[in-house]
Amino acid sequence: MPAVAIEFDDIGLTFAAASRAPTVALDAVTCRFESGKVTALIGPSGCGKSTLLQIARGFLDPTQGRLRFVEGAGGNTFRPAMSTVWQAFNLFPWLTVIENVAFGLDLAGVPRAEREERARRAIAAVDLTGFEDRYPRQLSGGMRQRVGIARALVMEPEVLLLDEPFGALDAQTRLVLQEQLARLVETSGTTAILVTHSIEEAILLADTILVMTARPGRVAARIDVDLPRPRSIATTRDPGFSALFDRIYELLRDEVMRAMVVGGGDN
Amino acid sequence: MRTGEAAKEMTVKPGGAVRALLDNRRVLGWGSIVLVLLVWELVARISGVSALYLPRPSQILVTLISMFSGGGLALDLGVTLWRIFAGFAIALVAGTLLGLWIATSWRIQAVADMFIAALYPLPKVTLIPLLIIWLGTGGPFMLSISFLGAIFPIVINTVLGVSQCDPGLVLAARDLGATPQQIMRRVLLPSAIPSIFAGIRLGLGVSIILVVAAEMVVGKVGLGARLYLAGQILETEQVFAVLIVLAALGIIVTKAQDAIDASLGNWRID
Numbered sequence: 067m068p069a070v071a072i073e074f075d076d077i078g079l080t081f082a083a084a085s086r087a088p089t090v091a092l093d094a095v096t097c098r099f100e101s102g103k104v105t106a107l108i109g110p111s112g113c114g115k116s117t118l119l120q121i122a123r124g125f126l127d128p129t130q131g132r133l134r135f136v137e138g139a140g141g142n143t144f145r146p147a148m149s150t151v152w153q154a155f156n157l158f159p160w161l162t163v164i165e166n167v168a169f170g171l172d173l174a175g176v177p178r179a180e181r182e183e184r185a186r187r188a189i190a191a192v193d194l195t196g197f198e199d200r201y202p203r204q205l206s207g208g209m210r211q212r213v214g215i216a217r218a219l220v221m222e223p224e225v226l227l228l229d230e231p232f233g234a235l236d237a238q239t240r241l242v243l244q245e246q247l248a249r250l251v252e253t254s255g256t257t258a259i260l261v262t263h264s265i266e267e268a269i270l271l272a273d274t275i276l277v278m279t280a281r282p283g284r285v286a287a288r289i290d291v292d293l294p295r296p297r298s299i300a301t302t303r304d305p306g307f308s309a310l311f312d313r314i315y316e317l318l319r320d321e322v323m324r325a326m327v328v329g330g331g332d333n
Numbered sequence: 334m335r336t337g338e339a340a341k342e343m344t345v346k347p348g349g350a351v352r353a354l355l356d357n358r359r360v361l362g363w364g365s366i367v368l369v370l371l372v373w374e375l376v377a378r379i380s381g382v383s384a385l386y387l388p389r390p391s392q393i394l395v396t397l398i399s400m401f402s403g404g405g406l407a408l409d410l411g412v413t414l415w416r417i418f419a420g421f422a423i424a425l426v427a428g429t430l431l432g433l434w435i436a437t438s439w440r441i442q443a444v445a446d447m448f449i450a451a452l453y454p455l456p457k458v459t460l461i462p463l464l465i466i467w468l469g470t471g472g473p474f475m476l477s478i479s480f481l482g483a484i485f486p487i488v489i490n491t492v493l494g495v496s497q498c499d500p501g502l503v504l505a506a507r508d509l510g511a512t513p514q515q516i517m518r519r520v521l522l523p524s525a526i527p528s529i530f531a532g533i534r535l536g537l538g539v540s541i542i543l544v545v546a547a548e549m550v551v552g553k554v555g556l557g558a559r560l561y562l563a564g565q566i567l568e569t570e571q572v573f574a575v576l577i578v579l580a581a582l583g584i585i586v587t588k589a590q591d592a593i594d595a596s597l598g599n600w601r602i603d
Contacts, residue, residue, distance in 0.1 A: 123508065125504070125507070148508070149508060149509070150504075150505070150508045152501060152504075152505060154501050156499070156501040156502055156504065156505035157505075158502060158505075158520070158523070159524075160523045160524070160526075169506075169509055169519075170509030170510055173506075173509060173510050173511050173512075173515055173519070174510055217509070221509065221510075
């Protein structure tokens with residue numbers, strides 16, 4: 067599958083409000099999400115990380131700047147196929163696991179036999195074989211999010227958007243799913259954008275980490291993660307991991323303090 | 334588990350069987366009805382009150398059977414059911430579609446809000462004279478009255494259900510490539526279904542009331558007409574017989590809705 071890079075060129079988003087001063091959510095963000103790589107966005111609450119994801123997805127239009135999709139050597143291309151994994155899972159409660167996973171294929175008119183087969187493969191990839199006919203309410207949080215990941219990956223997206231995918235899960239479940247997701251993203255070769263609050267998660271999953279400033283959001287630093295793959299919980303004991311962690315923490319601490327003074331926070 | 338405990342209790346001490354029966358919802362519900370009928374029968378027999386005022390349940394049962402076997406009550410029941418459910422079915426389809434439309438367009442909502450505010454609190458029986466002027470007293474009139482009874486609760490509950498849909502589900506569907514029509518049909522409608530069924534429950538009740546009331550005013554056949562006629566000629570047993578048919582109809586409709594509600598569990602996430 068040809069992966070696609072996304073370039074943000076001077077992207078800004080200002081919400082006009084009738085009664086008060088307009089809110090600048092994003093201010094001149096210029097960055098690049100490399101094709102076939104995982105790029106993590108990390109920053110204080112309210113810095114516009116999720117907003118940036120919505121702009122990439124095309125659900126929000128920036129008020130300034132340009133969004134470009136670049137294929138291969140550098141030719142511009144159309145909006146690539148994208149799928150999102152959501153913090154709140156957003157599974158359809160009236161559909162079974164397999165119906166949830168096959169939902170997008172069904173919408174696209176993929177014939178029943180083919181979509182069931184693809185859905186079963188995606189379910190197997192997240193180790194949920196045997197749970198095809200369960201309803202979301204019968205699953206634990208971790209299992210629900212694995213359904214969410216399968217539902218996104220079954221669409222074979224060129225760009226995978228991960229919006230704080232493990233934010234609603236407990237620490238142990240997070241660790242297991244982080245390893246699993248790292249493997250899945252690697253094998254799929256898709257371009258991935260990961261929004262997260264967790265430095266550890268960013269380092270474990272990403273090739274590049276973009277640290278954002280408090281509102282208005284800008285990219286403060288771009289850090290490449292050159293730790294070997296596959297990464298796992300053992301990676302966190304690597305000296306390189308600690309060095310990266312400290313560096314990102316330093317950058318974040320100042321921004322989080324600033325965000326706390328300025329106030330706000332969008333979620 | 335609970336039945337296991339009850340069984341154990343039964344073997345341990347006498348009277349446990351009675352206790353087990355009293356712990357059963359179904360036994361309590363039906364048993365109390367039987368008990369009331371027995372007391373009624375006894376009181377009517379002992380006091381010697383005239384059957385003109387209070388016929389005995391056994392007399393009513395005999396009348397009921399004869400009305401069904403030779404008195405054409407089956408036809409009356411059939412006509413009334415047809416009037417209720419034909420109008421109700423139209424209201425269900427139209428009300429759900431209208432509700433979806435209102436909930437997804439703020440302009441339609443602005444317009445519809447005014448009409449609903451004006452018409453919903455209006456007792457629908459007050460529309461009977463006007464409808465008779467417009468439609469006469471035949472089939473179209475009965476259909477309209479049943480339709481009017483059901484449509485408001487269905488529309489209002491559909492709008493409520495759709496507007497309470499988790500916005501995250503709509504986003505997820507858009508993300509998976511859903512068109513606005515697909516979002517409406519595959520996300521908004523199913524997520525509104527528990528609420529729509531609450532509207533059906535209310536609406537069907539109003540339809541039953543209105544059709545029987547309209548039959549009492551203008552009907553020549555139907556349970557309401559039969560009831561009114563029996564009252565006019567002081568056939569108290571027949572009055573009670575029709576009331577029992579109406580009560581049975583109520584029980585069947587309510588229990589059927591309970592069963593449907595129970596099967597809707599999958600629509601709720603937690």
